[in-house]
Amino acid sequence: MGGTRRIDPVNCSVARALSVVGERWSLLIVREAIDGVTRFNDFRDRLGIAGNLLAARLDSLVAAGVLLRVPYREPGTRQRYEYRLTRRGLDLRPTLLALLEWGDRYLADPEGPSVVVRHHSADDEHACEEPVRISLECAAGHRDLPPSAIHRTPGPGARFVDST
Amino acid sequence: MGGTRRIDPVNCSVARALSVVGERWSLLIVREAIDGVTRFNDFRDRLGIAGNLLAARLDSLVAAGVLLRVPYREPGTRQRYEYRLTRRGLDLRPTLLALLEWGDRYLADPEGPSVVVRHHSADDEHACEEPVRISLECAAGHRDLPPSAIHRTPGPGARFVDST
DNA sequence: AGCCTGAGTTGAGAAAGTAAATCTAGGAGG
DNA sequence: CCTCCTAGATTTACTTTCTCAACTCAGGCT
Numbered sequence: 001m002g003g004t005r006r007i008d009p010v011n012c013s014v015a016r017a018l019s020v021v022g023e024r025w026s027l028l029i030v031r032e033a034i035d036g037v038t039r040f041n042d043f044r045d046r047l048g049i050a051g052n053l054l055a056a057r058l059d060s061l062v063a064a065g066v067l068l069r070v071p072y073r074e075p076g077t078r079q080r081y082e083y084r085l086t087r088r089g090l091d092l093r094p095t096l097l098a099l100l101e102w103g104d105r106y107l108a109d110p111e112g113p114s115v116v117v118r119h120h121s122a123d124d125e126h127a128c129e130e131p132v133r134i135s136l137e138c139a140a141g142h143r144d145l146p147p148s149a150i151h152r153t154p155g156p157g158a159r160f161v162d163s164t
Numbered sequence: 165m166g167g168t169r170r171i172d173p174v175n176c177s178v179a180r181a182l183s184v185v186g187e188r189w190s191l192l193i194v195r196e197a198i199d200g201v202t203r204f205n206d207f208r209d210r211l212g213i214a215g216n217l218l219a220a221r222l223d224s225l226v227a228a229g230v231l232l233r234v235p236y237r238e239p240g241t242r243q244r245y246e247y248r249l250t251r252r253g254l255d256l257r258p259t260l261l262a263l264l265e266w267g268d269r270y271l272a273d274p275e276g277p278s279v280v281v282r283h284h285s286a287d288d289e290h291a292c293e294e295p296v297r298i299s300l301e302c303a304a305g306h307r308d309l310p311p312s313a314i315h316r317t318p319g320p321g322a323r324f325v326d327s328t
Numbered sequence: 329a330g331c332c333t334g335a336g337t338t339g340a341g342a343a344a345g346t347a348a349a350t351c352t353a354g355g356a357g358g
Numbered sequence: 359c360c361t362c363c364t365a366g367a368t369t370t371a372c373t374t375t376c377t378c379a380a381c382t383c384a385g386g387c388t
Binding site for chain 1: 179184187192195212252259262264265266269271279284297299306316318319322
């Protein structure tokens with residue numbers, strides 16, 4: 001029973017989040033959904049994902065509450081289902097934006113990024129169309145914290161493991 | 165050749181970023197690296213990842229410039245290698261923080277989050293220890309943009325595809 | 329010489345992903 | 359009524375990736 005204790009690296013919200021959106025397609029499906037895609041064949045055609053895998057991913061995203069399976073019917077057709085983004089899914093935007101920013105910085109085409117995310121509000125007052133970026137800020141109001149200015153501390157639900 | 169054009173969803177920095185850190189373990193390895201882990205067996209023991217897969221992931225992260233393989237030698241032992249985070253790897257912090265925030269919001273233990281990231285600067289002046297969060301802000305200075313206030317637009321490197 | 333340790337490698341079996349063909353339920357056309 | 363069409367999947371066969379456990383390898387230590 002010696003050794004120091006550290007935060008259990010497996011009992012962590014990052015790991016849990018990754019168990020929902022942590023493989024090849026989930027985040028791309030969410031990105032398309034954010035972009036307005038709702039139908040099976042549209043996801044398939046835009047992403048080039050195999051049908052069975054898309055079906056499995058959509059199911060797991062529905063089970064995780066990221067998408068909602070909603071029946072709809074267009075006039076002259078039978079009832080079908082579409083997959084609508086939930087609040088939970090929308091809240092993955094910062095994650096996607098963070099990945100986009102990282103990809104733009106380190107993996108972009110020489111011509112530049114292929115996508116720019118801009119500020120655009122429904123009420124025209126705040127529609128400034130400026131590019132949006134991710135910023136780290138602390139509850140005391142310090143903004144634009146550099147990566148080195150943050151550190152992990154145990155939270156209320158922390159579990160610990162002994163290190164040898 | 166009719167139809168409207170849209171941004172090619174495959175030529176996208178999100179997809180590229182995910183090709184580097186988009187499967188099961190990469191981001192967790194980066195998280196451990198951010199937490200100070202550098203040695204093969206420490207990654208393996210903390211994450212419970214299989215050795216061969218860890219070796220493969222470390223190689224691909226080194227190839228992607230996220231980690232650097234550095235020889236070192238402790239007194240009384242032979243030379244070994246450790247894996248050190250690069251700037252590129254450090255810059256994945258916002259992504260990890262965004263995932264952490266999402267996981268905390270939707271998948272946390274009832275007791276609360278297991279990890280809290282706090283502001284902590286090396287020079288004590290700015291060490292406020294307040295929790296850090298992700299914020300979307302635009303270049304015009306509008307802060308805390310809600311998910312609905314942003315939209316994707318083509319950037320300089322955009323490719324287009326025809327939709328039918 | 330034989331043992332210990334950190335850092336991997338190897339190999340077998342399970343799970344996940346890919347591609348292409350097939351199924352299905354209802355509407356439309358004849 | 360019978361057949362075709364279509365969006366939305368499901369099935370099948372194949373390939374790749376992941377997991378677990380055992381093994382190797384190069385030094386230093388005793």
